[in-house]
Amino acid sequence: MISKNQLKLLRALGQKKQRKAHGLFLVEGEKNVLELVTSPLLVKQIFATSDFLENHEKELSQFDCIEASLDELTKASSLVSNNAAVAVVEIPKTEAPCAQGLMIALDGVSDPGNLGTIIRISDWYGIKHIIASSDCADPYNPKTIRATMGSFGRVQVSLVDLPSYLASAKIPVYGAFLEGESVHKTEFSPQGILLMGSESHGVREEAARFVTNKITIPAFGGAESLNVAMATGIILDNLRRQHS
């Protein structure tokens, strides 16, 4: 059973201010919760149905698990559909990494679903670090976590002062612009930062100053734009085709 205080905490963690105050975030959904088994993240508690706990008894033995009904869990979670498991997890205290290898930088990507999808596609292409401007979506928003489909544990997102970060980077910065060079023809360096802007504003001037190579996805039809997560995936695929 979920106690009143526990329910209060679970509900509170839906809000950014409360996540910051508690240093905790929510991981919702069976697949996402099971990802915690192999992740280095510190799990405080897992609330789950008896079925879920029985089916995964061995993997979950290391955790503090509390049995709850599907009804209770659905009430406690921000997911609309049935939710057999919710975990309360510590927000890791990590510094933004130095600019090296292949990385992604996001400028003003404020939609948590888009950020989560970018985390998922980054994980697919083996990118471990995302640097995000401080006005990007919260990487610990339940909607972000949900959209990562379990990839949240393998990709680190650091909110930073993006222009300063890019200013000190010593590797190429590939910025996505409509007028850039086709990614089908770009010769990518084995190290670099892929800088993506939001759909509505693109890469803003303060960050654009540090772009060393402007790139674009060639269009062949009538659509005017691509979703930022889709564009990130397509550019990463072109990058990995050259440097795997």
Place this chain on the structure above:
Amino acid sequence: MISKNQLKLLRALGQKKQRKAHGLFLVEGEKNVLELVTSPLLVKQIFATSDFLENHEKELSQFDCIEASLDELTKASSLVSNNAAVAVVEIPKTEAPCAQGLMIALDGVSDPGNLGTIIRISDWYGIKHIIASSDCADPYNPKTIRATMGSFGRVQVSLVDLPSYLASAKIPVYGAFLEGESVHKTEFSPQGILLMGSESHGVREEAARFVTNKITIPAFGGAESLNVAMATGIILDNLRRQHS
């Protein structure tokens, strides 16, 4: 003002059965409604705010326009946020085209948001025809239309008996499978059908029988799967790199 009967119709068109009965569908949102100006689709009526009608007086002069308040429009539409324009449009009576050129085939892609995103990315890459199994999402669902971001007028989606369609196709069928050949190495033919399955079931056996080339997107990290729309975009990009 939107009359009671008009409101009833607008609401009814949120349901598939009613769309079929009336032969009509809804186009919601400013960008999508403006796409109708240059599309061959038959517009019955446009309901919009006075601001929207004034700002686009010239383009909209060919249409039967009815002024309505933002409040009325929001009540009438399925969009959660403000909605300055809604159009009622005839569902075109078109036959599924013969298999030629570059096409997409979808097997059991039941999420309207995914279908809409696939329509948008198809439009970006200049694909004009999508063949979909009859259990795919309705291409005229308001959620589908919304996710196309205006591309609904340039890409035709035909719901068909997919196995029969593929059986009679005389061009290669590229099927996305986890165990396929990397799209970075595949030599695509200038004509072909890209066959995508749903995230949960993949391409089902009845359709998979007609695949001539199994292809896959190479993975470099920990993510187990990609969203079907994302995967479609990445494969189309690889295809267009060879055949533009």
